[in-house]
Amino acid sequence: MTRRDGTTPDDGLSAAASTAPGGLPPAEVPAEAAASGGGRSPLIALGTGTVLLGGCNYLYLALVGNIVGGVASAPVSVLWTMMAGIAVGLFQPVEQMLSRGIARARDTGASTRPIVVRTLALAGVVLAAALVLLLVFADPIGRLLFSGQTEFVHLFGVGLVASTALFAARGWLAGTGRFGRYGLEMSLEGVLKVLGVLALAAGGATDPRLLGSALVVAPIVAAAVALAGVRRAAPASQAPAAPPTPRSADLAAYAALTTGSLLLQLFVNVGVILAQVAVSGEATAYTASLVAALAVARVPLFLFNAVQSLMLTRFTVDVQRGRFAALVRSLAGWNVAVLGLGVVWVVLVWLTGALVVSWFGEDYEIATGDLVLLAVSCVLQIVTMVVTQALLALHRERLATVVWPVGLVVLLAVYLLSPADLGTAVAVSMVAGTATTAAAATVLAAWSVRRASAATSASVDGGARLEA
Numbered sequence: 001m002t003r004r005d006g007t008t009p010d011d012g013l014s015a016a017a018s019t020a021p022g023g024l025p026p027a028e029v030p031a032e033a034a035a036s037g038g039g040r041s042p043l044i045a046l047g048t049g050t051v052l053l054g055g056c057n058y059l060y061l062a063l064v065g066n067i068v069g070g071v072a073s074a075p076v077s078v079l080w081t082m083m084a085g086i087a088v089g090l091f092q093p094v095e096q097m098l099s100r101g102i103a104r105a106r107d108t109g110a111s112t113r114p115i116v117v118r119t120l121a122l123a124g125v126v127l128a129a130a131l132v133l134l135l136v137f138a139d140p141i142g143r144l145l146f147s148g149q150t151e152f153v154h155l156f157g158v159g160l161v162a163s164t165a166l167f168a169a170r171g172w173l174a175g176t177g178r179f180g181r182y183g184l185e186m187s188l189e190g191v192l193k194v195l196g197v198l199a200l201a202a203g204g205a206t207d208p209r210l211l212g213s214a215l216v217v218a219p220i221v222a223a224a225v226a227l228a229g230v231r232r233a234a235p236a237s238q239a240p241a242a243p244p245t246p247r248s249a250d251l252a253a254y255a256a257l258t259t260g261s262l263l264l265q266l267f268v269n270v271g272v273i274l275a276q277v278a279v280s281g282e283a284t285a286y287t288a289s290l291v292a293a294l295a296v297a298r299v300p301l302f303l304f305n306a307v308q309s310l311m312l313t314r315f316t317v318d319v320q321r322g323r324f325a326a327l328v329r330s331l332a333g334w335n336v337a338v339l340g341l342g343v344v345w346v347v348l349v350w351l352t353g354a355l356v357v358s359w360f361g362e363d364y365e366i367a368t369g370d371l372v373l374l375a376v377s378c379v380l381q382i383v384t385m386v387v388t389q390a391l392l393a394l395h396r397e398r399l400a401t402v403v404w405p406v407g408l409v410v411l412l413a414v415y416l417l418s419p420a421d422l423g424t425a426v427a428v429s430m431v432a433g434t435a436t437t438a439a440a441a442t443v444l445a446a447w448s449v450r451r452a453s454a455a456t457s458a459s460v461d462g463g464a465r466l467e468a
Contacts, residue, residue, distance in 0.1 A: 045179050046307055049186030056190030058295055063197045064211050065288060065360045075146045076212045077291040081272045082145070082156055083215060087163040089265035090130060093257035094123045094164065095171035096312060096392060102175025103313040107320050112175070120168060122254045127164045131157055151209045159216035162223075169223040174309035178230065182309065185226035192218035256397035260388075263404035267433065268381065269294075270408065271374075271426040274415060278422055290423070292360040296353055297374035300345050304338075304382045308389065315393035324453040327390060331445070334386045342379030349375040366423060373427035380434035387441040394452055399444045407437035 061080060065073045101115030134141070134157045142150035166185075173182040196214025205211065266273075275290050311334070318327040353371040357364050384403060391400040411433030418425035 045183030046186075046310065047183075049183030053186040053190035054299060056194045060193045060197055060215065061292060061295060062360045063194065063201070064208070065292070065364060067197075067201055067211065068206055068208050071288070072208055074288045075149055075152050076208050076215070077288045078145050078272070079152050079156060079159075079212050080215060081269050081291055083159050083163070085265040085269040086262070087156075087159055089262035090126055090160070090258060091123065091163045091167040092261050093254060094119055095167040095174065095309065096257055096261075097122075097254060098168065098171025099174035099309050099313050100316050100392065102172065103316045104320055106176070107317055116172070119171070119254070122251070123164055123168060126258065127160060130160050134160075149209065152212060155209065155212050155216050158213075159219075162216055162218075162220035166219040166223045169227055170309065173226070174313060179310065181226045181230060185222050188222035188225055189218050192221055253395075253397055256401055257392070260397065260401035260404060263401060263408065264385075267404050267408050267411065267437070270411060271430055274426055275422060288360070289357065289364045289366050290426070292357050292364050293353075293366040293371055293374060296356050297349060297371060298378045300338075300342065300382060301378050304385065308385070311386070312389045312392060315390050319393045319452065322456045324449055324456070327393070328449060331387060331390055335383055338379065338382050338386060342376075342382070345379065346372060346375045370423045370427040373424075373431050377427070377430040377434045380431070380438045384434065384437040384441045387438070387445045390445050391441070391448060394445075394448045396444070396448045399448060400441075403437045403440040403444065406440050407433040410436040 057080075061073075061077065064076050067073075068076075097119045098116065101119070102112045104110075105112045105115060134153055138150050138153045142148055142153050146152040166189075169185065170182060173179070173185070193214050196218060197211055200210055200214065271294065272291055311330075315327060315330065318324070318330065350368065350372050353375070354366065354368045357366055357371070384407075388400040388403065391397070411429045414432040415425050415429035418428055420428065
């Protein structure tokens with residue numbers, strides 16, 4: 001494909017995508033991307049970053065649990081869940097908007113400035129609104145989730161600021177093909193969390209609030225380091241001006257992405273919320289054990305997060321070029337890989353999961369059967385997320401949003417109707433919910449691809465008739 005000025009796009013994203021199942025043919029990689037790791041397989045940098053970030057997340061929780069004990073560490077576990085849930089839900093759409101918009105603009109030779117400015121403005125509004133709500137409702141949130149310790153609510157506010165910067169940096173790095181820097185950010189984030197806890201513990205700190213501060217400070221420091229020294233791309237004035245996207249369209253897309261992301265994170269973390277509500281918000285060893293169990297069961301989810309940005313940009317380029325058959329092949333390839341590795345993972349959790357959970361501290365304990373069910377739900381969730389990336393690339397944000405409330409309704413219904421104990425009820429309901437989301441996403445994606453393919457064919461046929 002050539003740009004409007006007749007030159008070939010230096011699309012590092014297309015080159016990166018060639019490493020994924022059904023990837024595009026390699027294209028020329030920009031010098032900056034090559035310097036940051038884009039000249040080799042992006043999966044190496046992303047995989048390394050994910051392993052370090054995921055491993056350090058577990059180590060962070062284990063260190064806090066062993067330093068202060070299972071009950072005292074419960075507020076930190078809830079803070080970790082909120083950072084992985086609400087913070088990600090609110091601001092991962094920033095990464096998705098930037099990576100998708102920048103990838104599309106670079107593929108057509110257009111300026112990336114409009115999508116960057118508008119997305120950051122929307123993110124700023126969302127952040128301000130979230131901080132105001134936290135300030136107003138700090139006391140009830142503290143009582144419900146943190147055993148009355150409102151300092152953790154304040155820490156979460158800092159975490160929201162850090163998450164805004166983090167996902168903005170990730171979106172820009174992914175959209176410009178700098179996956180080496182992306183992997184560097186993830187690696188630093190994980191290492192800084194662990195080093196922060198170790199430094200505090202070495203200084204004699206045993207206050208869970210101090211140990212929790214490492215969780216919210218590490219992301220913004222890692223993002224700043226990853227962006228340091230990165231040269232800007234060509235100035236916007238040298239790029240052709242793209243037809244402006246209506247502000248209402250940007251707002252609608254951001255709102256749909258944010259709604260879907262929040263519903264996803266609510267769905268993912270509803271088990272912890274249900275368990276905490278069941279004990280009236282008190283700090284218990286079971287809440288900390290459930291968070292640890294979910295962290296163990298969701299190791300594949302951390303690995304998927306490493307390639308999620310690569311997958312979205314790759315799918316976006318496929319859709320941009322009308323390569324719907326390639327898109328379907330990619331979806332099939334990814335899901336075959338997910339299901340195959342998922343079977344291996346479920347067996348591994350069955351054999352070793354309970355032992356690994358016990359490493360988090362003396363009070364950490366959960367039934368092996370519940371762990372296995374949580375691992376199954378993780379695999380089904382990844383299948384859903386793979387398919388929803390295709391929906392996002394097809395600009396079907398609203399359809400991608402629909403799958404999570406449908407699954408959440410099923411999850412809550414199964415939980416409320418289950419006669420089992422709390423742990424088993426949570427695990428069974430999560431399997432039922434994720435199976436529903438996977439089925440719903442697959443049906444919606446198949447319909448969307450057919451519609452998009454038919455629309456593209458009709459447009460080509462109409463153009464051919466006009467030329468004739």
